[in-house]
Amino acid sequence: MAASRMVVVALCALTLAACTPSVNGELLVSAASSLTDAFADVETAFEAANPEVDVVMNFGSSSSLREQIIEGAPVDVFASANTSNMDQVVEAGEVDGGEIFVTNLLQIAVPVGNPAGIVGLEDFANEELLIGFCAEAVPCGDFGRQALENAGVTPAIDTNEPDVRALLTKIEAGELDAGITYVTDVLSSDGAVEGVEIPGEFNVVAEYPIAALVNAPNPDAAGAFVEFVLSDEGQSILASYGFSSP
Amino acid sequence: MKPARGTGGPPVLLIILGISGLAVFALPLAGLLARTPWAKLGSLLTGDVVTDALGLSLLTSLAATAIAAIIGVPLAWLLARVDFPGRTIARGLVTLPLVLPPVVGGAALLFAFGRRGLFGQPLNEATGLLLPFSVWGVILANTFVAAPFLVITVEGALRNLDQRYEGAAATLGASRWTLLRRVTLPMIGPSLVAGLVLTWARALGEFGATITFAGNLQGRTQTLPLAVFVALESDRDAAIALSLVMVAVSLTVLVALRERWWKGF
Numbered sequence: 407m408a409a410s411r412m413v414v415v416a417l418c419a420l421t422l423a424a425c426t427p428s429v430n431g432e433l434l435v436s437a438a439s440s441l442t443d444a445f446a447d448v449e450t451a452f453e454a455a456n457p458e459v460d461v462v463m464n465f466g467s468s469s470s471l472r473e474q475i476i477e478g479a480p481v482d483v484f485a486s487a488n489t490s491n492m493d494q495v496v497e498a499g500e501v502d503g504g505e506i507f508v509t510n511l512l513q514i515a516v517p518v519g520n521p522a523g524i525v526g527l528e529d530f531a532n533e534e535l536l537i538g539f540c541a542e543a544v545p546c547g548d549f550g551r552q553a554l555e556n557a558g559v560t561p562a563i564d565t566n567e568p569d570v571r572a573l574l575t576k577i578e579a580g581e582l583d584a585g586i587t588y589v590t591d592v593l594s595s596d597g598a599v600e601g602v603e604i605p606g607e608f609n610v611v612a613e614y615p616i617a618a619l620v621n622a623p624n625p626d627a628a629g630a631f632v633e634f635v636l637s638d639e640g641q642s643i644l645a646s647y648g649f650s651s652p
Numbered sequence: 653m654k655p656a657r658g659t660g661g662p663p664v665l666l667i668i669l670g671i672s673g674l675a676v677f678a679l680p681l682a683g684l685l686a687r688t689p690w691a692k693l694g695s696l697l698t699g700d701v702v703t704d705a706l707g708l709s710l711l712t713s714l715a716a717t718a719i720a721a722i723i724g725v726p727l728a729w730l731l732a733r734v735d736f737p738g739r740t741i742a743r744g745l746v747t748l749p750l751v752l753p754p755v756v757g758g759a760a761l762l763f764a765f766g767r768r769g770l771f772g773q774p775l776n777e778a779t780g781l782l783l784p785f786s787v788w789g790v791i792l793a794n795t796f797v798a799a800p801f802l803v804i805t806v807e808g809a810l811r812n813l814d815q816r817y818e819g820a821a822a823t824l825g826a827s828r829w830t831l832l833r834r835v836t837l838p839m840i841g842p843s844l845v846a847g848l849v850l851t852w853a854r855a856l857g858e859f860g861a862t863i864t865f866a867g868n869l870q871g872r873t874q875t876l877p878l879a880v881f882v883a884l885e886s887d888r889d890a891a892i893a894l895s896l897v898m899v900a901v902s903l904t905v906l907v908a909l910r911e912r913w914w915k916g917f
Binding site: 467469470472473536538541542543544563564565566567568572576579580581 | 762763766767768782784785863864867868869870872873874881882884885886
């Protein structure tokens with residue numbers, strides 16, 4: 407056994423691949439819904455590098471993922487869209503501490519053609535328009551409210567959606583005139599929604615922390631996955647979806 | 653009821669499985685009660701999130717039940733009594749919301765009655781009426797998901813009704829309206845009540861179609877289940893308090909109607 411392990415280590419060293427052959431089995435990753443598209447690619451690349459591992463993605467709002475973890479869901483890795491949800495998981499003793507792996511910016515999302523003629527945050531005060539937000543507990547809802555506060559705008563909100571994907575779906579369908587989502591959401595929508603810039607002085611930088619859970623059922627694979635996300639390969643995949651390295 | 657003589661009581665396996673069945677329903681409730689912050693329940697229950705959601709839930713679920721009665725009973729009558737082409741398909745359409753995931757129902761409602769929807773767009777252009785993100789949207793979502801309970805129950809009752817009673821009344825000169833009012837409806841009364849209660853209960857608990865079609869805004873579209881869902885992620889104690897309100901409201905109505913409902917069967 408020891409000899410074969412050494413051979414593997416030697417092979418890894420030779421090929422310089424980020425391979426950790428000891429990792430295998432199922433790996434449950436709970437990730438913020440704004441990571442849906444990017445992490446699907448990360449999953450593919452990680453599984454290609456670690457063929458023995460089957461990554462299972464559990465996407466949702468960071469706040470609902472946090473609750474699942476605190477209530478004992480057998481999660482291996484948690485990637486949150488803000489630090490406060492990670493902090494609460496740390497407080498609950500489920501994680502030792504998260505590491506920021508990407509940052510993201512906010513952008514106003516509007517239906518194709520911008521039928522309501524949204525030009526900026528000030529339009530969010532218009533009672534005539536249908537304005538959507540993420541719920542307050544959800545990171546995109548929290549950040550969006552911060553941005554409006556920075557701009558001194560009191561929004562006339564028509565709905566608080568459970569996560570950023572639900573909000574985007576309604577904007578795509580043209581049922582809402584505008585909502586605040588992430589730059590990455592507009593980019594990965596492939597033209598299904600259009601973006602309107604939020605000026606830098608009002609915008610909020612969303613920091614995404616990732617961590618392997620203390621009680622991860624598959625700790626080796628969890629560690630390897632976090633390492634992969636932080637690696638150059640992982641970062642370049644995330645960058646292709648519009649995320650910035652911290 | 654005592655088991656038949658000589659069987660030596662119910663089989664042990666049956667008892668174990670039966671009690672397991674009961675546990676499936678009882679344990680979650682026990683979990684909810686165990687986590688309840690009794691000391692601050694009073695202040696939680698008088699918060700505006702709870703009172704707004706409770707008022708809206710009662711309003712929309714009762715409105716949906718009323719609409720279900722107005723259009724559902726005639727529909728049940730047509731399905732039970734009139735042999736029209738496509739009746740099987742019509743019956744299938746009515747049953748569909750019972751098995752369809754509510755979120756699919758909500759999306760379908762959005763595509764039909766949304767601002768850009770098949771019927772929603774002309775409706776909006778002609779009248780300025782906008783169903784999504786309004787209390788009307790909640791009522792429509794509730795009706796779509798819950799009314800089938802009434803239609804199916806009443807249709808079943810009408811089909812099982814011995815039509816000779818109506819025939820006899822007609823021979824004695826009763827008009828069609830009197831017939832319906834004095835003979836048919838009283839005979840299906842218990843089923844009608846059961847259908848209304850089921851419809852109301854389903855509407856009260858509606859979540860998926862509502863949040864998908866009508867959105868989520870406190871005081872306008874945030875019903876009790878939506879408020880629970882949102883509060884679970886921001887204020888756990890408030891979520892539990894809201895859940896208790898739902899349990900209490902449901903139990904009160906079920907107990908109050910027990911006499912009329914259960915004895916009807």
